[in-house]
Amino acid sequence: MTTPKITNIRYKIARCGECDEVVSITYPLPKDEHAQCPRCHHILATTQRWSLHRCAMIALSLLILMPFALGFPLLSLDLLGVRVDASxxxxxxxxxxxxxxxxxxxxFVCAILMPISFAILVLMLWFSKLLGIRPRNVLLFLGYIKPWVMFDVYLVALGVSMFKVREYAALExxxxxxxxxxTALxxxxxxxxxxxxxxxxEFYPEHKQPREIDDGIELCTACNYSFPHSEIKHSHGHSNCPRCDxxxxxxxxxxxxxxxALLIAGIIMLFPANLLPISGVYLTGALxxxxxxxxxxxxxxxxxxxxxxxxxxxxxxxPISKIFIMLYLLASVHFKWQHSIKWQMRLLHIVHFVGRWSMLDLFVLALMMSLVTRGQIINFTVGPAAFYFGAAVFLTMMSTSQFDSRLIWKIYDRKTTK
Structure with missing residues (x-):
């Protein structure tokens, strides 16, 4: 029994956005498979996705559900015969x-604006495909806003709020x-x-043709496009990506x-966030x-x-561990500490994953403001620390997104070449 020869196998060049390694990828990639970097195991390409039409139908379903999920009462509090709703x-x-x-x-940004924008952007991509439009800005913005859509965090905040108010009144x-x-699912x-x-x-097919391996390969981290140095687009004295500009x-x-700058600003905000009151409850006039x-x-x-x-x-x-991890990674770059690259990248991945969950407390505060209203025997108020805490979360998330992991790998490369 002979093994049939696989013909028409082609390869395209790709530069890893996480460790800057240049690798070749089978083109086209077999269905339901993915290609990963052999050095850092970062996913370079995958075909495990749904069609744009199916994604657009889910986005449309989200827009239909969102008025009910965001505008109508999720919880109700029976406070001495007075019904108070929380949405x-x-x-x-x-x-x-x-x-x-x-x-x-x-x-508002994380709980309403970004989730609605995410669904609208997916629908815009679907309409762009139908109309033959190239939606460069839509694709860019879609990649930027994904970490800021926090329906899953808000769902946990609902559970925390239920435990927090159950000592005051019956909850429905x-x-x-x-x-x-x-909607969250x-x-x-x-x-x-x-x-x-x-x-x-899919929208820029002329920029996905297979190429031979070339030492002068550039990478655009905005659209994850690898291309030869000769294709760099020069505009107003700057070098731009030929695909997303x-x-x-x-x-x-x-x-x-x-x-x-963003990390230091986040650290400054974290001091009043932890020292000042973040919430208050008036119970029979006592705060x-x-x-x-x-x-x-x-x-x-x-x-x-x-x-x-x-x-x-x-x-x-x-929030505190995230700041210490970022300080360590930045110090590793500045002082060229040659520690375990595997451990450093694991820390960076943890920071990216858990950072958004710090918004939990602000979501709980918003729900408590809705449930325990002013004018009742029990009044809930937001403390001055709430803004500082929210600002610290936003600033540290943006700081993490600005950090380039390839700077750590450059130190690792110098170590291995010695």
Missing amino acids: VWEGIWKMATAGYQYTAFLV INTYLLAFVF LTTLLFIKINVNELWD SRLDIPESIKLQRTW SEDTLMSGVISFIAMKSYFVAFVVFFASIFV
Whole structure:
């Protein structure tokens, strides 16, 4: 029995966006398979995605569900015979009208604006394909906003809020919560099944042809496009990507300065976020305020140990550990520390994954503002630490996104060539 010869096998060049290694990939890639970097195991290409038409149908379903998930009551509180409803929009609106506009805006961005924008952008891609339009800016923006869509974090915040208010009054779960759960699940499914890199190839087919391996290979990190140095587009004295027109000649020193600036600003914001009260409850006229840590202690006193762990992990452990990890990685680049590259990359991946969960506390505050309204016997108020905490989360997330992991691999390469 002879093995049939595989014909028409071609290869294309790709530069890994994580470790800067140049590798060759089978072209076209077999269905339901993926190619990964042999050095850092970063996924370079995959065909495990749904068609744009199917993704657009999910996005349309999301837009139909979102008015029910965001505008209608998810939880209800029976407070001495008075029914108080809690919805995503109601919590943000009450927070804004109570004088906490900036904090409400941070919650609005992650809980309403970005999820709606994500679904709209997918639909825009579908219409662009039908009309034969090349949606460069839509593809770029779609890749940028994915970390800021936080329906899954808000879902956990709902559970924390339920434990937090159960000591005050009877809590009722509304049927609209089902719409929110389905919206969160569909959003996660869309995240998994839509492949922005393949969509770039689909809309710009002239930029996906196989090439021979070339030492002068450039990489655009904005659209993940590998191309020969000779194809660089020069415009207004800058080097741009020939596919998405993003700048390629940003110096490494500028990238590090941006990372440092955002991280230092986040560190500064974290001090008042932990020292000042983040929430307060008026009970029969007496004000009881909580900081981040005292809120965790109150859950422990209620014997809600799992909720206390979730709040401590998301609100205290994650932001502080994220800052220490980023400081370590930046110091590794500046002082050229030759530590375990595997461990350093694992730390960076952890930071990227857990950073968004720090928004949990702000989502809980918005729900509490909606549930425990002013004018009742029990009044809930947001403390001054809320804005500083939200700003710290935003700044550290942006700092992480600015950090280029290839700077660590350059130190590793110098070590291995000695």
